[in-house]
Amino acid sequence: MRRKLPGDVPPSAAGPVSASAPSEADLAQLSAAIAAGEDLGPFVRRAFACGRPEPLLASLRAAARDREAEIEELCRAHFHDFIRAVDDLRSLLADADALKGSLSASHSVLLSSAAPLLASLESFLAARSLAGNLSSALASSRRCVRLLALAARANAHLQAGNHGLYLALRAVDAIDRDLASGPEPLPLPTLRRMLLSVVPAVRAHAEREISREFSDWMVSIRAASRHLGQVAIGRSAAARQRQEELRSKHRLLEECITLDDDGVGDLDDFAAAAAAADGADGAAAASFDLTPLYRAMHIHQTLALGERFKKYYLENRKLQLTSDFDVIAATPFLESHQVFFSQIAGFFIVEDRVFRTGGGLTSRPDVDALWDAAVGKMVSVMEDNFSRMQTANHLLLITDYAALLSATMRRYGYPVGMLLDVLAKHRDKYHDLLLADCRRQVVEALAADKFDQMLMRKEYEYSMNVLAFGIQSSDITPAFPYVAPFSCTVPDICRIVRSFIEDSVSFMAHGGGGDTYAAVKKYLGRILSEVVDASIQKLVDSGSGLSVSQAMQVAANMSVMERACEFFTRHAAQLCGVPLRAVERGRRDFPLRRSRDAAEALLLRLLCAKADEFMRQSDGVNWMADDPPPGGNEYANEVIIYLETLTSTAQQILPLPVLRRVLVAVLAHASERIIELFLNDSVKRFNANAVTGIDTDLKMFEAFAEGMSNLFVDSDQESAKNEMKGALVEARQLVNLLMSNSPENFLNPVIREKNYNKLDYRKVAIISEKFRDTSESYFSTFGTRGARQNPKKKSLDTLIKRLREAS
Numbered sequence: 001m002r003r004k005l006p007g008d009v010p011p012s013a014a015g016p017v018s019a020s021a022p023s024e025a026d027l028a029q030l031s032a033a034i035a036a037g038e039d040l041g042p043f044v045r046r047a048f049a050c051g052r053p054e055p056l057l058a059s060l061r062a063a064a065r066d067r068e069a070e071i072e073e074l075c076r077a078h079f080h081d082f083i084r085a086v087d088d089l090r091s092l093l094a095d096a097d098a099l100k101g102s103l104s105a106s107h108s109v110l111l112s113s114a115a116p117l118l119a120s121l122e123s124f125l126a127a128r129s130l131a132g133n134l135s136s137a138l139a140s141s142r143r144c145v146r147l148l149a150l151a152a153r154a155n156a157h158l159q160a161g162n163h164g165l166y167l168a169l170r171a172v173d174a175i176d177r178d179l180a181s182g183p184e185p186l187p188l189p190t191l192r193r194m195l196l197s198v199v200p201a202v203r204a205h206a207e208r209e210i211s212r213e214f215s216d217w218m219v220s221i222r223a224a225s226r227h228l229g230q231v232a233i234g235r236s237a238a239a240r241q242r243q244e245e246l247r248s249k250h251r252l253l254e255e256c257i258t259l260d261d262d263g264v265g266d267l268d269d270f271a272a273a274a275a276a277a278d279g280a281d282g283a284a285a286a287s288f289d290l291t292p293l294y295r296a297m298h299i300h301q302t303l304a305l306g307e308r309f310k311k312y313y314l315e316n317r318k319l320q321l322t323s324d325f326d327v328i329a330a331t332p333f334l335e336s337h338q339v340f341f342s343q344i345a346g347f348f349i350v351e352d353r354v355f356r357t358g359g360g361l362t363s364r365p366d367v368d369a370l371w372d373a374a375v376g377k378m379v380s381v382m383e384d385n386f387s388r389m390q391t392a393n394h395l396l397l398i399t400d401y402a403a404l405l406s407a408t409m410r411r412y413g414y415p416v417g418m419l420l421d422v423l424a425k426h427r428d429k430y431h432d433l434l435l436a437d438c439r440r441q442v443v444e445a446l447a448a449d450k451f452d453q454m455l456m457r458k459e460y461e462y463s464m465n466v467l468a469f470g471i472q473s474s475d476i477t478p479a480f481p482y483v484a485p486f487s488c489t490v491p492d493i494c495r496i497v498r499s500f501i502e503d504s505v506s507f508m509a510h511g512g513g514g515d516t517y518a519a520v521k522k523y524l525g526r527i528l529s530e531v532v533d534a535s536i537q538k539l540v541d542s543g544s545g546l547s548v549s550q551a552m553q554v555a556a557n558m559s560v561m562e563r564a565c566e567f568f569t570r571h572a573a574q575l576c577g578v579p580l581r582a583v584e585r586g587r588r589d590f591p592l593r594r595s596r597d598a599a600e601a602l603l604l605r606l607l608c609a610k611a612d613e614f615m616r617q618s619d620g621v622n623w624m625a626d627d628p629p630p631g632g633n634e635y636a637n638e639v640i641i642y643l644e645t646l647t648s649t650a651q652q653i654l655p656l657p658v659l660r661r662v663l664v665a666v667l668a669h670a671s672e673r674i675i676e677l678f679l680n681d682s683v684k685r686f687n688a689n690a691v692t693g694i695d696t697d698l699k700m701f702e703a704f705a706e707g708m709s710n711l712f713v714d715s716d717q718e719s720a721k722n723e724m725k726g727a728l729v730e731a732r733q734l735v736n737l738l739m740s741n742s743p744e745n746f747l748n749p750v751i752r753e754k755n756y757n758k759l760d761y762r763k764v765a766i767i768s769e770k771f772r773d774t775s776e777s778y779f780s781t782f783g784t785r786g787a788r789q790n791p792k793k794k795s796l797d798t799l800i801k802r803l804r805e806a807s
Helices: 022-037 039-052 054-075 079-159 162-180 190-256 264-281 291-302 306-328 333-355 365-390 391-409 417-425 427-448 460-467 490-511 516-542 548-576 578-584 591-619 634-653 656-679 687-709 716-725 729-739 745-746 747-756 763-783 791-806
Strands: none
Touching: 022 039, 022 054, 039 054, 039 391, 054 079, 079 162, 079 190, 079 656, 162 190, 190 306, 190 333, 190 391, 190 634, 264 729, 291 306, 306 333, 306 365, 333 365, 333 391, 365 391, 365 417, 391 490, 391 591, 417 427, 427 490, 427 516, 490 516, 490 548, 490 656, 516 548, 548 578, 548 591, 548 634, 548 656, 591 634, 591 656, 591 747, 634 656, 634 687, 656 687, 656 729, 656 763, 687 716, 687 729, 729 747, 745 747, 745 763, 745 791, 763 791
């Protein structure tokens, strides 16, 4: 039955207040909230807020009654199950009591048996605590011993010097790590304080010592850089010499190997020599010690000062490079340029090694910045000094060493274009200075020469003065003593020009840039035309009191110089590595032709002047002789004797073409002088005997010309004879005309063109007038009115009359 609750209101009591009972909606909401298990607080608050909680309470009571009814139904349905559960609990209580007794007995037994075990456990715990304390003490002792051992090791490394600084710092770092990372502080505060004070002191000491060693190394490496640069530049010079020797051998092989000769052995030898030279050229430069630098770098990295050390190193090297620039400040550049260039070369060789092996101590931009500064300084110094230099040898010395510096630096990967541009920029000035020096030497050589044939007593003199310049006329070695067909000027000038070529090739090959052979050929043309040709021409034009023999020697020298010019071209080509076949194809005209022509003209002038001296003896010619001179006039004999003597000497030194031109010109001059004899105002008249004497003179000259033509066996002998006789043709035609029985044939154009084509009618008129007067005088003395007129005189009168009319 349901138990009556204290708050229950009987239904009869609720009947009269039905007006205050909740509405159906409120009951529905309340029932839904209760069924959903929601919070009923809002309903309660609202009820009390309205001041009428009774309806709510009544509703709640009704709901409770409904729940109680449900519970009663549920209990009624499960009543038997509950009774069975109570019975089970009672049986379980009996079992629990039995178990409790058993546990009590077991507890008593356990207490009796665990007493000794507890005593042992207490002993074990005490021993374990003692063991823990001992282990802690031993661990602390071992730690202290280890730290002291590290301190002793660091002290030993410090006593060993700078070589042990890195190991000492490693030991100190181990101490510092132990102090910083230990699980607990050292049990000895004194030891801890000592170690904490010693570690920074050791690091500071290491930094001071390594900085001092690095400073000493900086001083020593600067001194060593100069020697290092000298060695490296010397190796470049040796490598260049080997390359030149290989090129020379290669040229010889090219000249010796023909199409039908395989030349395999020679070429293999050349390839092996080239490979050996390349290997020698790639050898490393002189060794130098970078250990102090590496040690300083590692020490600073160990001290966590690596970046600061890099900046410190770079700044100090910049200061050293700046001080290296001051090497040339105290002494002239000519004396200090090798030291200057060697110092810079050694500096950057060291920098290259540091960059490659320093582990990031320097960077490529840093090294390039230093190199750019050095190149800028070298360029400015060279341009300043080159602009003030007035000696070619000085310029060549500096240029050659600068070229070797460029070659050395190029091998280490540094750009040297600006240095080579400076050398190429002063190429013209160098050659101008060289030309001026050569001009002075040539003028001195010409002034010192007496223009006598050069005498060589020994074979080495012949080799030095003839074979060395390829000016020999034959490949057969002559007997000694040997009289050369040239004077000492020729080998002197050859030596000057050869030296010029070698200096020019040296400059162009190592610093001039561009096509070496083309430039050398251009400057060779300048020295031959502007120096040698102009100097000889000036000497010839001035005369300088040269005699005929000296003028002949000058002309002979020019013919030898023609062969020397071919040698100069070949020599330049060989030095430049150009095949001689290309040189043979590109031959030019003789560059000394102006001085050669001037020398021949001077010789002709002197010879003609000498002939004129003999011709002035024509005053002894009897123009009104009763009989013709049997052996010709004296002047002709003197001229012939002189020409024969001259020819005997000239044919030994003068080339046949030159001798031929000289003889032709002298004979032509003699012919002109003979014409002038007839035209001379001092000769008022002449007779046939005088003409016969002149005819004899001409025959002597013609005989001389015919005899001289035998000298020209190698050339066209008949042509030479006709050419020399042709030089006398004007005088011969005049004499033939005067000796002709019909002089009036001169008026016949056909006959004149055939026999008298070289004669001028005005000269013929003047000379005929003089010849006519002689005839009139002769016939007026012995003739009579009725005497028959001489046909030759009549023909001559007709000629004179017609020539007067023509004029």
